[in-house]
Amino acid sequence: MLIYGATGYTGTLIVHEASRRGIDFEIAGRSEDRLSALAAELNVPYHVFPVADREGWKSALKGKTALLNIAGPFSETAEQAMEAAIKSQVHYFDITAEVDIYRLAESKDVAAEAAGIMLLSGAGLFATYDPLVVHTAKRVENPVAMRAAFKYSGGFTPGSVASSGNIINAGLLVRKNGEIKKLTEAPSASFDLGDGPEDFSLMPLGGLVISYKSTGIPDIEEYFAMAVPAEEGSDTFKEGHPVAASGAERSKIFIEVTGEDGTVVRSMADTQDGYMPTVTSAVEVVMHALNGSFKIGFQSPASAYGAELLTSLPDVNITDF
Numbered sequence: 001m002l003i004y005g006a007t008g009y010t011g012t013l014i015v016h017e018a019s020r021r022g023i024d025f026e027i028a029g030r031s032e033d034r035l036s037a038l039a040a041e042l043n044v045p046y047h048v049f050p051v052a053d054r055e056g057w058k059s060a061l062k063g064k065t066a067l068l069n070i071a072g073p074f075s076e077t078a079e080q081a082m083e084a085a086i087k088s089q090v091h092y093f094d095i096t097a098e099v100d101i102y103r104l105a106e107s108k109d110v111a112a113e114a115a116g117i118m119l120l121s122g123a124g125l126f127a128t129y130d131p132l133v134v135h136t137a138k139r140v141e142n143p144v145a146m147r148a149a150f151k152y153s154g155g156f157t158p159g160s161v162a163s164s165g166n167i168i169n170a171g172l173l174v175r176k177n178g179e180i181k182k183l184t185e186a187p188s189a190s191f192d193l194g195d196g197p198e199d200f201s202l203m204p205l206g207g208l209v210i211s212y213k214s215t216g217i218p219d220i221e222e223y224f225a226m227a228v229p230a231e232e233g234s235d236t237f238k239e240g241h242p243v244a245a246s247g248a249e250r251s252k253i254f255i256e257v258t259g260e261d262g263t264v265v266r267s268m269a270d271t272q273d274g275y276m277p278t279v280t281s282a283v284e285v286v287m288h289a290l291n292g293s294f295k296i297g298f299q300s301p302a303s304a305y306g307a308e309l310l311t312s313l314p315d316v317n318i319t320d321f
């Protein structure tokens with residue numbers, strides 16, 4: 001595996017997890033000083049090149065099975081990294097939550113299929129979210145509508161703040177009758193994730209593309225809320241780390257699916273707060289491909305690995321109601 005963007009906050013956690021799990025990997029990115037220090041610490045080879053450097057990609061991807069791109073915001077890196085993976089016939093993974101990147105991955109379906117590779121965007125948060133949608137959808141006959149509410153507990157790194165800007169700038173997107181549409185006014189929504197009704201904001205998280213791929217549900221709306229940091233008004237990132245939310249809160253993903261006959265079911269996953277769920281998920285998903293389990297073309301976590309993926313993720317609790 002090649003891990004590009006290895007020196008960021010999430011990248012550093014991921015390379016340590018990959019090392020802990022005994023994966024054969026090399027690291028890459030644009031910053032020589034940080035890469036050389038990290039490579040020395042882990043005793044792995046490293047490659048320094050900017051995302052636009054095609055020769056850099058070609059050389060770094062030689063002999064690799066998979067590329068894990070963690071350099072975000074992905075609006076600056078995904079196009080070049082996906083193209084490089086297709087050209088070098090190496091499976092592509094990233095951990096984006098930027099909806100436009102999922103649309104980009106979807107647009108490269110035919111090219112990825114022709115190259116015989118899997119192009120799986122969203123191996124972080126969506127490794128829990130997407131299989132949970134499939135799990136919930138299986139509880140009704142003919143699912144016709146889905147609403148998701150994600151409550152994130154923890155702070156944001158600079159990369160995540162930049163990515164959040166891209167998500168907000170994508171606009172008030174929903175899927176209606178199978179098509180992505182932009183609303184002019186945000187519908188308000190209240191969900192009870194176990195602590196009483198709470199207000200959530202409409203925000204396209206990527207299920208619009210990814211969970212449509214895995215389930216074909218024609219109507220999808222996604223909502224987001226953030227548990228506030230411990231100190232009111234404080235930064236979400238201090239001294240090199242995201243600031244934890246108050247108390248022992250966990251991040252929660254809530255999925256509501258409506259069946260054709262009007263039956264409504266709800267399932268929720270709760271995970272550790274902060275970035276660790278993304279770290280363990282990304283490494284777990286890539287390991288599937290390294291072990292020879294993959295589907296070619298554009299894939300989502302659940303279109304590739306089904307609802308069963310949930311059982312391979314540590315510290316994820318599922319509640320059905």
Ligand SMILES: NC(=O)c1ccc[n+]([C@@H]2O[C@H](COP(=O)([O-])OP(=O)(O)OC[C@H]3O[C@@H](n4cnc5c(N)ncnc54)[C@H](OP(=O)(O)O)[C@@H]3O)[C@@H](O)[C@H]2O)c1
Pocket residue numbers: 005006007008009010011029030031034050051070071072073074076077095096097123124125126157158159160161163164275278
């Ligand atoms: N959806 C999820 O599950 C999830 C969870 C966690 C993080 N993320 C996303 O993952 C991304 C990285 O997060 P992070 O916490 O590691 O952020 P971070 O600590 O700010 O690090 C960003 C990393 O990306 C690299 N980078 C940024 N722009 C680049 C460019 N144009 N070319 C090459 N490298 C570039 C940086 O390289 P330098 O070190 O050289 O600056 C750094 O290694 C963000 O987009 C974040 O939103 C998603």
